[in-house]
Amino acid sequence: MPKEDYNQFTDNSFVSRIMSSLTPVSSNRCFGGYQKVYSHESSELKCKMNFSVYLPPQAEEKKVPVLYWLSGLTCTEQNFIQKAGAQRYAAEAGVMIVCPDTSPRGVNIEGEDDSYDFGSGAGFYVDATEEKWKNHYKMYSYVTKELPEIINGNFPALPHCQSIFGHSMGGHGALICALKNPGKYCSVSAFSPICNPMECPWGQKAFTGYLGKDKETWKEYDATHLVKKYQGPPLTILIDQGKDDNFLKEGQLLPDNFVAACTENKMPVILRMQETYDHSYYFIATFVEDHIKHHLEYLGMKS
Numbered sequence: 034m035p036k037e038d039y040n041q042f043t044d045n046s047f048v049s050r051i052m053s054s055l056t057p058v059s060s061n062r063c064f065g066g067y068q069k070v071y072s073h074e075s076s077e078l079k080c081k082m083n084f085s086v087y088l089p090p091q092a093e094e095k096k097v098p099v100l101y102w103l104s105g106l107t108c109t110e111q112n113f114i115q116k117a118g119a120q121r122y123a124a125e126a127g128v129m130i131v132c133p134d135t136s137p138r139g140v141n142i143e144g145e146d147d148s149y150d151f152g153s154g155a156g157f158y159v160d161a162t163e164e165k166w167k168n169h170y171k172m173y174s175y176v177t178k179e180l181p182e183i184i185n186g187n188f189p190a191l192p193h194c195q196s197i198f199g200h201s202m203g204g205h206g207a208l209i210c211a212l213k214n215p216g217k218y219c220s221v222s223a224f225s226p227i228c229n230p231m232e233c234p235w236g237q238k239a240f241t242g243y244l245g246k247d248k249e250t251w252k253e254y255d256a257t258h259l260v261k262k263y264q265g266p267p268l269t270i271l272i273d274q275g276k277d278d279n280f281l282k283e284g285q286l287l288p289d290n291f292v293a294a295c296t297e298n299k300m301p302v303i304l305r306m307q308e309t310y311d312h313s314y315y316f317i318a319t320f321v322e323d324h325i326k327h328h329l330e331y332l333g334m335k336s
């Protein structure tokens with residue numbers, strides 16, 4: 034694309050012309066690039082969804098790799114962009130960062146707003162099969178298919194150069210997306226992921242609600258089970274986990290189960306237990322640079 038077109042690309046009027054199905058919500062200059070938010074009608078989720086996209090300065094000149102970030106319980110597309118401080122590193126590296134919301138919104142399912150760990154803000158990155166939820170709660174298809182198509186079709190993204198990372202429920206999401214789709218993501222990493230949802234209270238509640246009582250079907254969305262049968266291209270998984278994380282102490286995260294399963298299948302995994310760190314975005318902000326550098330290595334952009 035000629036340079037003048039890329040200059041236009043960063044102008045909202047041009048963006049809205051080429052993106053008839055995307056509505057600009059906000060645009061802020063950030064580390065030489067742009068932090069933007071869009072809304073759109075999702076065909077998978079059958080509702081209006083927001084996502085954020087950080088466009089590094091390099092995206093004005095050429096196509097760039099994409100990092101997908103999946104957030105945790107109660108989050109929207111805003112938490113990571115406001116709290117993680119990742120834009121500085123994305124700008125230096127020349128990578129785009131895309132953050133979806135964490136569930137369908139406002140779909141009027143009875144009980145959808147009753148708790149912080151199920152329904153709104155807690156889509157768990159699965160495709161629901163239970164009657165009550167299955168029409169809207171398809172976050173797995175949304176983040177692995179619909180959203181990448183939108184990004185690749187509307188932004189200067191290198192379509193075969195994408196990686197995924199996330200936090201807590203989103204760490205679980207990142208791990209299962211990578212493990213279920215060998216070769217689709219160049220690399221995967223996670224902060225405090227829910228590693229074995231079948232065996233923890235958060236996961237059992239979500240999987241019962243979205244997938245029903247048959248635990249065999251749960252295995253398709255449990256990273257500890259999926260990693261045992263992974264046979265795709267090599268993936269070196271990076272996980273950071275705070276040792277003072279209350280949810281770790283409550284048995285919600287179970288990283289040791291995941292590492293044992295990786296060892297069983299000879300899957301390389303780096304689990305860094307970080308003394309004195311908790312579950313918060315202060316922890317994520319501390320180590321996000323390491324995660325971006327990890328991904329650069331596998332996106333063919335070693336720094």
Ligand SMILES: N[C@@H](CCC(=O)N[C@@H](CSC=O)C(=O)NCC(=O)O)C(=O)O
Nearest residue numbers: 105106107108112149200201202203314
């Ligand atoms: N009871 C809390 C729990 C919510 C919480 O801690 N959410 C985490 C993710 S936990 C696992 O997915 C989070 O990222 N919160 C957002 C933030 O900006 O810190 C509550 O209801 O707040």
